[in-house]
Amino acid sequence: MNEKKCETILNKYNEEKGSIISILQDVQESFGYIPEDVVFWFAEKLNIPASNFFGVTTFYAQFYLKPRGKHIITACCGTACHVKGAEPIINRMRAELGIAEGEDTTTDGQFTLEKLACIGACSIAPVLIVNKKVYGGMSPNKASRMLKEYEKSSPR
Amino acid sequence: MAEKKKAKAKTAIRAKTGSGPKAKGPDVTGLTIRVCVGTGGLAAGSQEVIDSFHTELKAHGLEAAVEKKSVNKTGCRGFCAKDVLADVIFNGSASTYQRLTPEKIGRIVEEHIINGRPVEEWLVGPDYHIFHDKQTKILLKQCGQIDPEDINAYIGIGGYEGAKKALSLTEFETIEEVKKSGLRGRGGAGFLTGLKWEFCSMSRAAPKYIICNADEGDPGAFMDRSIIEGNPHSVIEGMIIGGYAIGANTGYIYIRAEYPLAIERLKIAIDEATKKGFIGKNVFESGFDFEIRIKEGAGAFICGEETALIASIEGKRGMPRSKPPFPVNKGLRGKPTVINNVETLSNLPSIITKGASWFSSIGSEQSKGTKVFALTGNIKNTGLIEVPMGISLKEIIYDIGGGIEKKNRKLKAVQTGGPSGGCIPASRIDMPVDYESLTRIGSMMGSGGMVVMDNATCMVDMSKFFISFTQSESCGKCVPCRIGTKRMLEILTRITEGNGKDGDIDLLVELGTDIKLSSLCGLGQSAPNPVLSTINFFRKEYESHIKKGICPAGACKALRQYVVNAEACKMCGKCARVCPSSAVIWQPKQKAVINKSKCVKCGACFDACPFKSIM
Numbered sequence: 001m002n003e004k005k006c007e008t009i010l011n012k013y014n015e016e017k018g019s020i021i022s023i024l025q026d027v028q029e030s031f032g033y034i035p036e037d038v039v040f041w042f043a044e045k046l047n048i049p050a051s052n053f054f055g056v057t058t059f060y061a062q063f064y065l066k067p068r069g070k071h072i073i074t075a076c077c078g079t080a081c082h083v084k085g086a087e088p089i090i091n092r093m094r095a096e097l098g099i100a101e102g103e104d105t106t107t108d109g110q111f112t113l114e115k116l117a118c119i120g121a122c123s124i125a126p127v128l129i130v131n132k133k134v135y136g137g138m139s140p141n142k143a144s145r146m147l148k149e150y151e152k153s154s155p156r
Numbered sequence: 157m158a159e160k161k162k163a164k165a166k167t168a169i170r171a172k173t174g175s176g177p178k179a180k181g182p183d184v185t186g187l188t189i190r191v192c193v194g195t196g197g198l199a200a201g202s203q204e205v206i207d208s209f210h211t212e213l214k215a216h217g218l219e220a221a222v223e224k225k226s227v228n229k230t231g232c233r234g235f236c237a238k239d240v241l242a243d244v245i246f247n248g249s250a251s252t253y254q255r256l257t258p259e260k261i262g263r264i265v266e267e268h269i270i271n272g273r274p275v276e277e278w279l280v281g282p283d284y285h286i287f288h289d290k291q292t293k294i295l296l297k298q299c300g301q302i303d304p305e306d307i308n309a310y311i312g313i314g315g316y317e318g319a320k321k322a323l324s325l326t327e328f329e330t331i332e333e334v335k336k337s338g339l340r341g342r343g344g345a346g347f348l349t350g351l352k353w354e355f356c357s358m359s360r361a362a363p364k365y366i367i368c369n370a371d372e373g374d375p376g377a378f379m380d381r382s383i384i385e386g387n388p389h390s391v392i393e394g395m396i397i398g399g400y401a402i403g404a405n406t407g408y409i410y411i412r413a414e415y416p417l418a419i420e421r422l423k424i425a426i427d428e429a430t431k432k433g434f435i436g437k438n439v440f441e442s443g444f445d446f447e448i449r450i451k452e453g454a455g456a457f458i459c460g461e462e463t464a465l466i467a468s469i470e471g472k473r474g475m476p477r478s479k480p481p482f483p484v485n486k487g488l489r490g491k492p493t494v495i496n497n498v499e500t501l502s503n504l505p506s507i508i509t510k511g512a513s514w515f516s517s518i519g520s521e522q523s524k525g526t527k528v529f530a531l532t533g534n535i536k537n538t539g540l541i542e543v544p545m546g547i548s549l550k551e552i553i554y555d556i557g558g559g560i561e562k563k564n565r566k567l568k569a570v571q572t573g574g575p576s577g578g579c580i581p582a583s584r585i586d587m588p589v590d591y592e593s594l595t596r597i598g599s600m601m602g603s604g605g606m607v608v609m610d611n612a613t614c615m616v617d618m619s620k621f622f623i624s625f626t627q628s629e630s631c632g633k634c635v636p637c638r639i640g641t642k643r644m645l646e647i648l649t650r651i652t653e654g655n656g657k658d659g660d661i662d663l664l665v666e667l668g669t670d671i672k673l674s675s676l677c678g679l680g681q682s683a684p685n686p687v688l689s690t691i692n693f694f695r696k697e698y699e700s701h702i703k704k705g706i707c708p709a710g711a712c713k714a715l716r717q718y719v720v721n722a723e724a725c726k727m728c729g730k731c732a733r734v735c736p737s738s739a740v741i742w743q744p745k746q747k748a749v750i751n752k753s754k755c756v757k758c759g760a761c762f763d764a765c766p767f768k769s770i771m
Contacts, residue, residue, distance in 0.1 A: 025452060080538075122378055
């Protein structure tokens with residue numbers, strides 16, 4: 001645990017009420033996920049039960065209690081992407097990355113594949129986001145080529 | 157050779173301007189290049205196009221001859237199917253290019269800007285003009301025309317005049333004006349905005365809050381994102397007007413964290429507006445103080461519901477509570493709160509400047525003004541459109557949308573209102589698009605997603621898609637929504653997998669009706685709509701899945717039968733190589749055959765076949 005990082009976040013929101021979500025967002029930004037000990041640290045400092053933090057963490061889709069992959073692939077599964085074939089793309093990527101059923105990250109921690117309801121870029125559906133870069137008009141083959149490029153850039 | 161050309165071009169400019177490269181040449185006065193940098197544009201590579209314009213202009217020595225901010229970023233102009241789009245304007249004439257790539261810029265600079273001959277084959281075609289001409293643009297008028305990161309661009313087109321005027325009226329007069337305009341909430345339910353404000357202003361408690369709901373969670377909708385990205389100041393101006401009218405000194409913008417670009421532009425806009433004194437203490441010397449804060453959502457669809465949104469801003473789990481009391485009486489931190497949608501707010505500046513009667517002259521009897529729709533799915537011209545209320549669905553799909561994308565397919569249905577709405581069958585597309593008509597047909601306006609589906613889309617699969625969405629987004633507080641949607645999803649899943657039972661359809665209708673009646677909030681009350689409306693219009697399709705085990709659209713994987721069309725098969729063997737269960741029998745120079753008993757229906761051969769001979 002990096003206490004310095006936590007201090008910075010704490011100072012930013014110290015006096016403001018109802019900032020659990022903002023704190024957790026900042027924690028996730030600097031740690032990549034929400035480590036358990038960090039939650040307990042904040043709970044102590046702010047005198048808020050840790051259960052409140054965990055309640056919020058598990059409610060919102062954006063918070064992760066487990067470390068995530070180096071490359072984050074987000075597949076949009078909105079209506080337009082669904083109609084234009086998001087499912088086959090996801091299946092192909094899962095198979096190629098070898099992500100086990102019920103998991104979302106490769107065992108070597110390189111890739112995380114997650115689904116999102118809609119990123120609002122329906123006009124270029126189906127859409128994938130890799131490390132915050134948006135790729136439109138995808139297909140299983142294009143996705144596969146793209147994965148290979150990311151694999152090349154950071155070999156397993 | 158290329159260098160020679162460049163040198164020649166340079167001398168050409170000098171020759172024309174007559175006074176060296178520094179002076180503004182008569183051939184390139186007021187050169188402005190506008191490139192769309194919405195999310196769609198950026199994904200298509202508009203940043204690279206902008207960079208390329210800069211390099212090419214510099215390389216041709218045009219840097220000094222043009223205005224400093226000659227290459228402008230603009231918001232989404234709607235026609236995302238043709239991205240990257242760019243306007244090249246100089247000497248008073250404008251040309252629009254479509255599908256630009258960085259490689260094309262060199263020729264445009266050379267032929268068009270320097271030699272004055274537009275590159276005809278890259279210009280937009282007539283469909284671009286038809287797409288825009290059929291629309292009535294109020295909100296989107298400025299998106300794609302002004303730089304969203306420059307407040308002066310917005311002021312230049314009359315921005316903040318509405319706020320200024322509203323603040324010179326009394327609070328009561330401002331509310332009356334909005335009431336008279338007939339503006340209804342664009343978030344879905346269509347409640348009269350002026351009335352909502354009036355209720356809130358009558359509350360005696362203080363402080364009051366105004367919240368901009370930018371938690372656009374509907375899959376298939378991106379209107380709010382595009383408005384914020386293209387014209388963030390119009391939303392801020394709307395909030396100032398609303399805040400003043402109800403007597404709120406603090407405004408919150410609750411926006412999805414999935415919209416990083418929109419958040420960035422809002423932050424810039426708020427900063428600039430604060431510097432100009434439009435936000436802060438004593439706005440326009442009226443004695444009215446106003447501040448705006450941004451709260452990022454954390455990925456929960458339910459937070460679009462008013463009371464859940466408030467809980468989320470308070471830092472709690474975003475769960476709705478029962479109403480009344482309504483937020484206008486007891487909202488954020490127990491104080492009176494108005495929550496308006498992005499599109500609603502961005503309508504306000506023009507209502508105040510141009511007057512209520514101007515606004516109410518647009519649209520239909522009960523639905524006034526325009527509505528922005530995100531037109532997507534299997535349609536030729538995908539993008540953002542703004543049309544007057546009451547326009548027929550047919551005009552939207554065929555005139556603006558250009559019809560179905562693939563030639564050999566037909567329109568099957570149009571889905572509006574996202575997971576809370578329903579499907580409108582092709583036979584009913586003459587209907588007008590307004591709040592009442594859509595509700596009558598079993599759909600709803602929703603926030604404005606409009607997904608067009610062709611005959612390869614399975615209606616059972618579609619309703620399964622929406623129910624699985626609402627089921628996973630259900631907050632779990634009330635039983636009908638939490639358990640009911642789960643049971644509906646189970647039934648739909650077994651139907652799409654070929655295990656449907658007699659009576660399943662009636663069970664779905666019964667469950668759906670009960671969930672609608674007994675759920676706590678809008679999510680549950682509208683969740684069964686996609687299922688009920690598709691059963692209403694496409695009952696035969698459900699029956700075919702259950703009784704015959706056939707998916708008429710060929711979309712449900714488990715019901716699909718893969719066969720090789722021997723006539724089209726070119727014997728390449730790609731299908732056999734990708735088959736995970738060795739179900740494809742193939743030998744070199746022989747046509748492939750699929751062994752049905754081994755086939756696991758994964759569809760890999762279907763995807764792999766380069767000749768589309770697997771069906």
